[in-house]
Amino acid sequence: MDPVSVRLARTALLWLVLGAALGGLMLSDALVPGAWKLWFSPTHGHILFVGWFLQFAVGVGYWLLPRKRMPECPLGYREDVALAAYALLNAGLALRVIAEPIQRSGNPSDLLDWSLAASSLLQFAAIVIFTVQLWRRIIPRRASRSLDAS
Secondary structure: OOHHHHHHHHHHHHHHHHHHHHHHHHHHOOOOOOHHHHHHHHHHHHHHHHHHHHHHHHHHHHHHHHOOOOOOOOOOOOOHHHHHHHHHHHHHHHHHHHHHHHOOOOOOOOOHHHHHHHHHHHHHHHHHHHHHHHOOOOOOOOHHHHHOOO
16 A cells, blocks of 8 residues: 555554444443533534545555556655545544544633634635545546457
8 A cells, every 4th residue: 555545544443443442332321420411412423524434435446446657756646635635534534533522522712613614724725725636537438449440
C-alpha cells in the first residue's frame, strides 16, 4: 500500500476503536455519571461514519483505483495534496469530537458554534480534495470486442 492509503486506513482503525469505546460508554449511560447518550450520540455517529467508514473507503480508493503513474507524479496522485486532505479531515473531526459534546451538555457558546462551523468546513474541504483526486481514476470500462464477434 502507498503511504497515504496506509495512513488513512490506520487512522480509520483508530477512529473505529474510539467509536466502539464511546458506544460502550453510551450503552452504560445509567451506570456512568452524566448524560452520555445525549452528549455523544451525533458525535458517535460522526466518528464511525467519517472517522472509520469514509476514511477507510477513501484509503482503499487511493490504493485500488487505477492510476496513471508519471515521473512527476509517481503515485498517480499528488501525495502532498492527499496528505493535506487527510490532515483537514482529521482536524475537522477532532474539533467536532471536542466541541459538540460540550455544546450538547448545556454549555453553548459562540466559540463552540464557530468551532463546529470550522469543523464542517475542514471536513468539507478534505472531501472535495479527495473527490477531485479520485474522480479522474474512475474510468468506465469499454465493452470487449471479442464478445461481439461470437
